Structure formats: structure tokens, C-alpha cells
Amino acid sequence: MSATIDPVAPSSVAPASAAARPPVAILLNPADDVAVACVELAAGQDSGINGVRPLTAVPRGHKFALHPIAAGKPVMKYGQMIGFARQDIAAGEHVHTQNLAMGETALQHEFCVDARDPVPVPAGQEASFMGYLRPDGRVGTRNYIAIVSSVNCSATVSRAVADHFNNKGGLDGFPNVDGVIALTHGGGCAMNTKAEGYRFLTRVLAGYATNPNVAGVVMIGLGCETNQIPAILEAHGLREGEFFRTMTIQNTGGTRATIAAAREAIEAMLPAVNAQVRTPQPVSGLTVALECGGSDGYSGITANPALGYAADLIVRHGGTAVLSETPEIYGAEHLLTRRAASPAVAQKLLDRIEWWRGYAERGEAELDNNPSHGNKVGGLTTILEKSLGAVAKGGASRLEAVYEYAEPITTHGFVFMDTPGYDPAAVTGQVAGGCNMVCFTTGRGSTSGFKPAPTIKIATNTPMFEHMRDDMDINCGGILTGEETIEQAGERMFRHILAVASGQKTLSEEFDYGDNEFVPWHVGAIM
Known part of the structure; x- marks a missing residue:
């Protein structure tokens, strides 16, 4: 058969x-x-x-x-x-x-020939979810307070502050606050402030600080680092206020004094953040990251095209779906240029591919060095095969825009963000761009999560889903056996996305994943 x-x-x-x-x-x-x-x-x-x-x-x-x-x-x-x-x-x-x-290979890059206007949802059938409407008009699916480290040197302080609230009773009496996240990383100093790596890092920090799932921020630095907090604020139009505080360890008086000051700043925010309530919001308030990791031979057959169908539904209802991982569309980018809204959008995608050729060459690497060991065990042989399956997550909608890493996403519809194929760095860029949800397909069993954005894990096959049932939210294995169509699985996925956006916890949230998956893309020399 x-x-x-x-x-x-x-x-x-x-x-x-x-x-x-x-x-x-x-x-x-x-x-x-x-x-x-x-x-x-x-x-x-x-x-x-x-x-x-x-x-x-x-x-x-x-x-x-x-x-x-x-x-x-x-x-x-x-x-x-x-x-x-x-x-x-x-x-x-x-x-x-x-x-x-x-x-x-010599791909033919045709521009815009398959670009189509989204089919509108009939009046009265528009979907909605229960979200947090923010002052700037964007909508949160979660309600976090974030501690943003400007440099690795402030990571210990940041984690100590978060631990007080998450594990030592600091959030008692504030049930509407999902948690306090310590966004720590390994960079922030000994870098060129005129180079790409610095731009990427500051975009990420500013993007997380302004993500709609974050209601309050304390940004903590050491004081003498290259990545100065005032420069971040100026470059990204950020200002201190009631829900955005900054401090450095050196100016505040050391480790204990900074922990105390940061705790005090968050305690002052908590009553107002806790008072935030969910209200009915249109799907235009959703910006969903489309990601795949630990892929297998079924990824491009079941979970990815089903997620693509769900992404098309998100777009039809006015929301935004964000494909990424440039090295994992390599060899399939011609399918996206055909769907570009304009020649400029198509050319920008090809320009990013060309940038990657130079980046790989500088690093003495090759763009076709994928798939990974696990991908190959799962049946994927070449990057062309992997990319053709990965691009299916983008459905069939018109490609409206192409963004560089961690750039703010301002266009509704289906868009692309230039990121590495390495999942933590890729999703970090998408969340920094404004994604308030993550849909993550996997055939081998990836288990990560990405605070502050809830992450839905989607299994490509039933044996893995059953084996790792504690970690997988959705099973698409029925497509393989003929028990379900791609459209049926995609519709089911879309409804699940709305439920999670409205507050239903994902399994990665149940396990408290997300503290270690904040990985800004490091590019450039460390001096």
C-alpha cells in the first residue's frame, strides 16, 4: 500500500x-x-x-x-x-x-511567481485567544518579569535574584506572575562594538526586554564591560521607568547590595504585574516561531507540513508565523523566493544565503556539513533533503518580509528570520524579534523550552511520541499511518496553539525548561 x-x-x-x-x-x-x-x-x-x-x-x-x-x-x-x-x-x-x-547544484531562483494573497477568514469565524494586552498594543501569552544581564559578569547576581522569587517564596501572593527569568549569557565584553556580534547581542537583549510576554525588566551589568547599558538603551530607544530598571554591580556596591537592590526593584513591580489579566485578543496578536530540531526522515512528511498548515491558518487569521534557520533552508530557498511578496524580499533572502557562504568560508566550514549525527540516524542524508523537509514548516503563504537576526518583527503574515540552524541560538533570535509562542517539531526527541515564550513540542512519529510522552505535546504520527490528514493535524495544532496562548501549560513549562536555552548568536572575534 x-x-x-x-x-x-x-x-x-x-x-x-x-x-x-x-x-x-x-x-x-x-x-x-x-x-x-x-x-x-x-x-x-x-x-x-x-x-x-x-x-x-x-x-x-x-x-x-x-x-x-x-x-x-x-x-x-x-x-x-x-x-x-x-x-x-x-x-x-x-x-x-x-x-x-x-x-x-544550480537552483533556478524565480521571484514571486507563487505569491498569493491570504484567503480571508469569513466574517464571524475569526479565532481569538485570551492574552495580556500591553501598553504598546502588542499581546502577551505569558506574564513574566525578566532580569537581563548585559555581560557574563552579572550572571551570578541575576540568577540569585531570580532564585529568590522562583524558589524561595518571593512570588507568594502573586499568582498571575509566571515567574522571574534570569537571561544570562557568556558574552558582553572583549568585543568590537562596531561589529555584527555586538549588534546581534544588543538586539537580543533589547528584544527580550521588550517581548510582549515580559511585563517588567531589571537590566544588570558589572559596570566596566564593553556592552554598556546606556548604549543599549540609546541604540534601541529604551528608557528607564517603573517597569524598566537598570543597575550595575560596581555602582551599586557589590554582589549583596545589587541582589538586594534588584529584589527591591522587582518587589515594587509585582503588584502591578500581578494585576494584569487575560482578555479576548485576535490572532493578529500572535507571533509564532516555527522551529525544528532533532529531525528525522518523517519530519518533512508529517509534523513539518502539518505545522505549515497551522502556520497558514495563523496567517489567514491575521497573525504572524516566523520561519528561521538559514543553513537549513539552504538548497530549498528557491521555493521561498517563488512565494516572495516582492523581488526585494526574494533578493534579501538570497543576500542572506550569500552572507552565509562567506561566514562558513571564514570559519573553514561548509553549508552542506549538515545533517547532524541524529538526523542521519533518523534517515536524513544531505542538507538538501533536510532543507526540503524543513521549509515545509512555512506552509504555502506569501513571504512578506525577511529579517536579520533578532530584528524586531513588524510585518504580519509569513516572514523569515536569518538565524543559525543551532536551535537555541535560532529561537533566541526569534523571541528577541517578538515571538510570543514557539512551535517545535522533532523526530528524535528534542526537549528544550524557551522562556518567556511557551514551547509546543510536536512529534513526527508515534514510536518516539509514546517513548517520550512526558515531553511531547502533539503527535503527528497518524499522518504516516493514514489515520489523519495533514490538514486535520494542522487544524488540531492551530487549536492547541490558541489554548496554549490562552494559558494552558506546555510540557516543557511543566518541567521548567527555558533557563538554559537563552543563547545569543555569537559572531566575531573575542579580543
Whole structure:
């Protein structure tokens, strides 16, 4: 039995009837040279596709050839090229790193040909959620107070202040405050204030301080660091006030004095922050980060296209969906340029790809050095294959804008942010840009969270979901077995996003993840 799914332009998978058996393999596009195993296939087992039987065992999530492929010939999956045959490949042969490799590719970058206006939601059917309306008009899905460290030297003080409120009774009597976050990092000094790394760091710190999920801020520095607090405020238009306090350890009088002063500043904020209440808000108040990590061979078949469908629903209802991870759209960027709202948007995306080529070269790296070890164990072979699956998270909506790392996101609709593929650094940039929610797909079982933005974990396959049930919020494995369509899973995901935005806790929040995933992207020399 076979099923056809195109994750680049998601199509339905009909639910299996009671008498139907789930497929053992899937053909994603009629033009493909390979199929994907839904279960571990034994040598000689009928794949259900064109009478092909694997020559050897094929792990679940991995590929096998549907016909002979000559050495040097391109190999197609998703109807797109994912690499070249290293050697002659026989029909039924397991296709992976031993016989599939990257090669020179020349993508055709067409601009705007698939850009379409979002289909409006019929009047009276607009979705909403219960959120915190902030003075600037943005909407929070959580209600945190943040301690922002300007430099690594103030991290210990920042964590001590947060610990008092989170673990020693400092929040007793303030049930509407979700917590006090210590946003600490390993940089802030010995850096060039005219370089990219400095701009990225200050954007991140200012972005977290103004994220709509943050109702109050204390920014703490040492005093003598390169990353001076007054310069951050001036560069990003920030001002001290009742809910934005700053201090340095050296000016305040040392560690104990600064801890006491910061505690006092937060205690003064707590009554007003606690008085914030949720009210009905339109979906235009949502800015959702789309992320994937610990991907596997099913990511581009189940969870990613389902999240793409949910992202399209967010856009239709007036919200914003933010794709990122530039190294993990490399080789699939031509699919996004086709959807760009204007040639300038398409060109900006290509300019970021070009920047990455230079960045990788300076670091003696290659853009095609992905997938990771876990990705390969899960069935992904080349960065082209991984990128084609990853870009499916972006659905089919028009690409409205391209942002540099941690830039404030001001455009509604589907947008892209230039970030690394490293998940903590990528999501840190998205949250700094204003994301108040994170949707994170995973096939291997990533377990992180990203305070102050609640993080929904989405499993690509049922075995992993069952094995890691304490960590996975949503299972998309039913798409693989035919029990659910991409559209049905995406609609279910959209409703779950609204519930979490309204206050329902995610599993990563239950485990208190998010204190260690604040990772500003470090770029440039440390002197």
C-alpha cells in the first residue's frame, strides 16, 4: 500500500479505513527515485510500491531506491533533487550516506511567481485567544518579569535574584506572575562594538526586554564591560521607568547590595504585574516561531507540513508565523523566493544565503556539513533533503518580509528570520524579534523550552511520541499511518496553539525548561 504526500505543497493523506492496513512505505511524489520506509523493512519484504522489495533491511524513516540509479545521476525526493548517486544504485537498495552525496547544484531562483494573497477568514469565524494586552498594543501569552544581564559578569547576581522569587517564596501572593527569568549569557565584553556580534547581542537583549510576554525588566551589568547599558538603551530607544530598571554591580556596591537592590526593584513591580489579566485578543496578536530540531526522515512528511498548515491558518487569521534557520533552508530557498511578496524580499533572502557562504568560508566550514549525527540516524542524508523537509514548516503563504537576526518583527503574515540552524541560538533570535509562542517539531526527541515564550513540542512519529510522552505535546504520527490528514493535524495544532496562548501549560513549562536555552548568536572575534 502506498500514499502520496508532497510536503512542499502539502496534500491530504486519506484516513485509513477500519479494514485498511497502514502503509509500510511511502512515495512522496510520482517523480521520486526513492520511497521512505514507514516501518523497519526486512530484506525481501514487499514495500507495496511498484513491486519493489528491499535488498537489505531498511530502517524506518530511511530511503530505498525504486529503480536502478546510475552513478552521478541526481536522486529525487519530494519531487526535488536531494543529491547525486555516489555509485550505481540497484532497485531496492538502501539509499543513504554510503551511496548518496551532495554535488554541484544550480537552483533556478524565480521571484514571486507563487505569491498569493491570504484567503480571508469569513466574517464571524475569526479565532481569538485570551492574552495580556500591553501598553504598546502588542499581546502577551505569558506574564513574566525578566532580569537581563548585559555581560557574563552579572550572571551570578541575576540568577540569585531570580532564585529568590522562583524558589524561595518571593512570588507568594502573586499568582498571575509566571515567574522571574534570569537571561544570562557568556558574552558582553572583549568585543568590537562596531561589529555584527555586538549588534546581534544588543538586539537580543533589547528584544527580550521588550517581548510582549515580559511585563517588567531589571537590566544588570558589572559596570566596566564593553556592552554598556546606556548604549543599549540609546541604540534601541529604551528608557528607564517603573517597569524598566537598570543597575550595575560596581555602582551599586557589590554582589549583596545589587541582589538586594534588584529584589527591591522587582518587589515594587509585582503588584502591578500581578494585576494584569487575560482578555479576548485576535490572532493578529500572535507571533509564532516555527522551529525544528532533532529531525528525522518523517519530519518533512508529517509534523513539518502539518505545522505549515497551522502556520497558514495563523496567517489567514491575521497573525504572524516566523520561519528561521538559514543553513537549513539552504538548497530549498528557491521555493521561498517563488512565494516572495516582492523581488526585494526574494533578493534579501538570497543576500542572506550569500552572507552565509562567506561566514562558513571564514570559519573553514561548509553549508552542506549538515545533517547532524541524529538526523542521519533518523534517515536524513544531505542538507538538501533536510532543507526540503524543513521549509515545509512555512506552509504555502506569501513571504512578506525577511529579517536579520533578532530584528524586531513588524510585518504580519509569513516572514523569515536569518538565524543559525543551532536551535537555541535560532529561537533566541526569534523571541528577541517578538515571538510570543514557539512551535517545535522533532523526530528524535528534542526537549528544550524557551522562556518567556511557551514551547509546543510536536512529534513526527508515534514510536518516539509514546517513548517520550512526558515531553511531547502533539503527535503527528497518524499522518504516516493514514489515520489523519495533514490538514486535520494542522487544524488540531492551530487549536492547541490558541489554548496554549490562552494559558494552558506546555510540557516543557511543566518541567521548567527555558533557563538554559537563552543563547545569543555569537559572531566575531573575542579580543
